[in-house]
Amino acid sequence: MVVLLQPVTFNSDVYVNPKCKPSPVPVPVIDLTDADAKTQIVKACEELGFFKVVNHGVRPDLLTQLEEEANKFFAMPQYLKEKAGPPDPFGYGSKRIGPSGDMGWLEYILLNANHHLSSTKTTAVFQQTHATFREAVEEYMDEMKRMACNVLEMVEEELSIEPKEKLSKLVKVEESDSCLRVNHYPEKEETPAKEEIGFGEHTDPQLISVLRSNDTEGLQICLKDGSWVNCWRYSSVFFFKSEIYIQVMTNGRFKSVKHRVLTNTKRSRLSMIYFAGPPLTEKIAPMSCLVLKQEDRLYKELTWSQYKSHCYKSKLGDYRLGVFEEQLPFYMSNV
Ligand SMILES: C=C1C[C@]23C[C@@]1(O)CC[C@H]2[C@@]12CC[C@H](O)[C@@](C)(C(=O)O1)[C@H]2[C@@H]3C(=O)O
Ligand SMILES: O=C(O)CCC(=O)C(=O)O
Numbered sequence: 001m002v003v004l005l006q007p008v009t010f011n012s013d014v015y016v017n018p019k020c021k022p023s024p025v026p027v028p029v030i031d032l033t034d035a036d037a038k039t040q041i042v043k044a045c046e047e048l049g050f051f052k053v054v055n056h057g058v059r060p061d062l063l064t065q066l067e068e069e070a071n072k073f074f075a076m077p078q079y080l081k082e083k084a085g086p087p088d089p090f091g092y093g094s095k096r097i098g099p100s101g102d103m104g105w106l107e108y109i110l111l112n113a114n115h116h117l118s119s120t121k122t123t124a125v126f127q128q129t130h131a132t133f134r135e136a137v138e139e140y141m142d143e144m145k146r147m148a149c150n151v152l153e154m155v156e157e158e159l160s161i162e163p164k165e166k167l168s169k170l171v172k173v174e175e176s177d178s179c180l181r182v183n184h185y186p187e188k189e190e191t192p193a194k195e196e197i198g199f200g201e202h203t204d205p206q207l208i209s210v211l212r213s214n215d216t217e218g219l220q221i222c223l224k225d226g227s228w229v230n231c232w233r234y235s236s237v238f239f240f241k242s243e244i245y246i247q248v249m250t251n252g253r254f255k256s257v258k259h260r261v262l263t264n265t266k267r268s269r270l271s272m273i274y275f276a277g278p279p280l281t282e283k284i285a286p287m288s289c290l291v292l293k294q295e296d297r298l299y300k301e302l303t304w305s306q307y308k309s310h311c312y313k314s315k316l317g318d319y320r321l322g323v324f325e326e327q328l329p330f331y332m333s334n335v
């Protein structure tokens with residue numbers, strides 16, 4: 001008998017589901033120490049809204065340490081985890097995502113990176129665990145903030161954004177509304193016949209996010225042509241996503257990327273995402289240095305707090321950028 005092996009098309013970063021058409025777009029891999037990194041970052045944010053970084057300087061032990069601590073948390077009896085829930089939006093949550101009825105095959109903790117905004121639920125997460133969990137989380141958040149600011153500063157330089165540190169300051173300041181989410185997608189007893197939703201499709205609202213996971217695949221990003229591609233093998237590297245707020249600030253030059261998580265394996269998946277957000281009172285609008293003529297301006301101004309409340313009233317899959325969109329002039333509305 002002759003067994004024909006199906007050729008599987010993949011590059012090092014994006015595994016293309018054999019049932020889907022091959023991806024025309026490989027995920028850019030950017031070496032943060034490369035002199036050309038800033039040009040590559042801008043190109044990736046314009047074309048895909050997604051890239052992978054290497055040579056990021058985060059010590060590998062920290063990744064294993066945080067992963068072990070998080071696994072210990074999720075392995076605790078349900079009644080202990082529930083002491084840090086329901087999420088307000090911080091704290092422990094299970095299956096319910098956000099306040100609008102979205103559900104997923106996951107449990108998670110959402111932690112505020114700003115100690116001043118820490119809720120009792122955040123504190124409750126750490127009351128159920130050893131001090132080593134809090135220490136690992138705090139160091140990890142500091143590292144993610146450093147990396148996010150580093151990337152934003154490269155963007156500022158490449159796009160000649162004025163004043164200096166306009167973007168990175170939003171994340172650097174004490175009042176920044178950034179958060180860390182640790183998602184645990186439990187293993188399935190049987191490999192499901194068809195892919196199931198772990199985290200439904202959505203676009204994140206912040207500036208940028210830094211993402212990594214254990215060795216289990218599941219994350220998919222949506223390409224411009226509407227096709228979905230799987231991203232995998234990202235246990236020791238970080239992925240960056242540009243989000244809705246940076247799309248607004250760059251007047252649409254950067255693209256926020258739609259993504260989702262499928263749970264189609266018997267292995268559990270753990271992911272950690274740092275969402276770099278501005279202070280709640282910050283007014284966000286297209287940067288004047290990037291909008292030469294007023295009529296080219298695509299989005300109106302909102303504060304982060306106003307936008308966040310809008311997000312919390314919507315469903316995961318809703319088109320959340322719409323609230324920023326200025327009324328188009330009549331001659332463009334039928335285009
Ligand atoms: C359904 C929702 C969950 C979410 C708030 C929202 O109304 C829409 C955005 C969701 C998201 C995605 C990125 C982050 O994980 C998050 C914390 C955020 O800021 O926006 C979540 C929110 C959440 O899970 O509470
Ligand atoms: O678990 C992941 O890899 C991504 C989850 C996600 O998109 C989110 O938490 O916003």
Ligand SMILES: [Fe+2]
Pocket residue numbers: 202203204259
């Ligand atoms: Fe997301």
